[in-house]
Amino acid sequence: MSFEFPRADKPEDLGLSSPRLARFRDALQADIDKGLLPGAVTLVIRRGQIATLDALGYRDREAGAPMKSDTIFRIASMTKPFTSAAAMMLAEEGKLLIADPVSRYIPEFADLEVAVDSDDRSASKPKTEPARREMSVHDLMRHTSGLTYAHLTGPLLKSRYERANVVDEKQTNAEMVGKLGTLPLAYQPGTTWQYGVSTDVLGRVVEVASGMELDRFIAERICGPLDLSNTGFGPIDEARAAHPQIDRASGKRPPMRNASVRPRWVSGGSGLLSTAGDYARFAQMLLNGGELDGTRLLSPTTIRLMTSDHLTPDIRRSPSTAVLFGALAPMEELGIGFGLGFAVRSHAGRSPLPGSVGDFSWSGVTGTYFWIDPQQQLIAILMTQAPAERLHYRYFMRTLVYQAIVS
Numbered sequence: 001m002s003f004e005f006p007r008a009d010k011p012e013d014l015g016l017s018s019p020r021l022a023r024f025r026d027a028l029q030a031d032i033d034k035g036l037l038p039g040a041v042t043l044v045i046r047r048g049q050i051a052t053l054d055a056l057g058y059r060d061r062e063a064g065a066p067m068k069s070d071t072i073f074r075i076a077s078m079t080k081p082f083t084s085a086a087a088m089m090l091a092e093e094g095k096l097l098i099a100d101p102v103s104r105y106i107p108e109f110a111d112l113e114v115a116v117d118s119d120d121r122s123a124s125k126p127k128t129e130p131a132r133r134e135m136s137v138h139d140l141m142r143h144t145s146g147l148t149y150a151h152l153t154g155p156l157l158k159s160r161y162e163r164a165n166v167v168d169e170k171q172t173n174a175e176m177v178g179k180l181g182t183l184p185l186a187y188q189p190g191t192t193w194q195y196g197v198s199t200d201v202l203g204r205v206v207e208v209a210s211g212m213e214l215d216r217f218i219a220e221r222i223c224g225p226l227d228l229s230n231t232g233f234g235p236i237d238e239a240r241a242a243h244p245q246i247d248r249a250s251g252k253r254p255p256m257r258n259a260s261v262r263p264r265w266v267s268g269g270s271g272l273l274s275t276a277g278d279y280a281r282f283a284q285m286l287l288n289g290g291e292l293d294g295t296r297l298l299s300p301t302t303i304r305l306m307t308s309d310h311l312t313p314d315i316r317r318s319p320s321t322a323v324l325f326g327a328l329a330p331m332e333e334l335g336i337g338f339g340l341g342f343a344v345r346s347h348a349g350r351s352p353l354p355g356s357v358g359d360f361s362w363s364g365v366t367g368t369y370f371w372i373d374p375q376q377q378l379i380a381i382l383m384t385q386a387p388a389e390r391l392h393y394r395y396f397m398r399t400l401v402y403q404a405i406v407s
Contacts, residue, residue: 005050011051015405016404024397028040029057038057039242043280043379043383044380045280053069061243071275072230072259073275074273076364083341087209106181112135112184113129126156126160138310140205144189148196149161152196172265173204176204192315226282226297233263233272287377289304306341311337328395335351342360343362345360354403359372367390
């Protein structure tokens with residue numbers, strides 16, 4: 001199939017070594033042959049041309065279905081950059097302001113309480129104090145809102161999230177924020193980087209500001225103009241969808257939502273399905289400063305704002321940050337910050353992984369990963385469905401792609 005990118009005659013024309021790129025492909029294939037990985041689609045684009053595109057292994061190993069370059073993946077949190085771009089498009093139209101309090105769009109978020117750490121294990125609910133300021137849309141975009149995921153917080157707040165059934169495929173975004181408006185925040189807004197449902201709430205802000213459901217907005221305002229014909233929230237033909245590796249310990253596949261039907265809950269944080277080719281077009285739009293093939297979605301100044309580090313030195317990182325993201329965590333000691341929808345490398349030399357100052361990236365719990373390196377004019381995309389091995393293959397791909405750059 002066509003990815004709407006020209007393919008270089010040989011990687012050397014793009015400053016990449018063919019034998020060194022083969023190391024990447026051969027090492028991935030070796031892991032597939034050992035049963036460590038079901039299959040993968042990898043795509044490396046430099047200077048606007050495809051250097052390498054490989055579909056390896058199986059879409060569904062147990063069925064013997066081979067991986068193809070247009071296989072559709074559950075991209076999980078790689079949805080977040082799309083929702084962030086949608087919010088910034090509305091900001092450029094004056095329909096929302098990221099400095100606004102979230103309560104301007106979601107009244108339930110006024111006058112929230114914040115959980116206070118307590119050593120009292122006999123308490124039935126977390127002690128709380130009033131929020132010292134309202135969370136802003138900016139906080140949602142940089143994950144400093146105080147919102148969390150249930151499994152990333154203490155037992156008392158976790159039980160409140162679970163009882164409210166915050167993550168429920170049967171709910172709407174409006175119903176989700178109604179639940180969250182009754183719960184304490186995990187942290188005071190603006191004080192702590194905490195991964196969680198912030199971008200899901202941002203999806204509801206997009207709906208309120210645009211007057212459109214989130215899936216319709218993304219379809220009509222992003223996917224349509226960029227010709228992303230294989231990206232959406234569903235339904236899809238399951239015959240084109242990648243299946244996750246069966247876990248060797250349990251003998252079962254990791255749980256993933258049914259993509260053959262349109263979800264009632266259109267999750268702005270994790271709900272999209274896409275292909276390597278479609279995601280590459282979205283990434284090239286970002287790398288081009290908001291434009292692709294004559295279609296402009298965002299201005300270059302907005303892209304620069306989104307891909308700048310928005311975490312000030314006094315913003316703490318939650319204890320789960322290093323555990324979740326390892327050497328790619330947005331932590332000052334690693335030289336990685338966070339912008340408006342992306343992790344952003346802010347310093348050279350602090351991370352054990354290769355990259356350039358200004359490169360930006362994000363990933364999905366299902367095993368997907370991408371990064372964009374403006375200095376190198378590079379886009380790299382990994383599509384797989386191997387949740388348990390996701391950190392390993394993010395590190396692996398960065399190392400093996402950068403070692404192939406020779407000029």
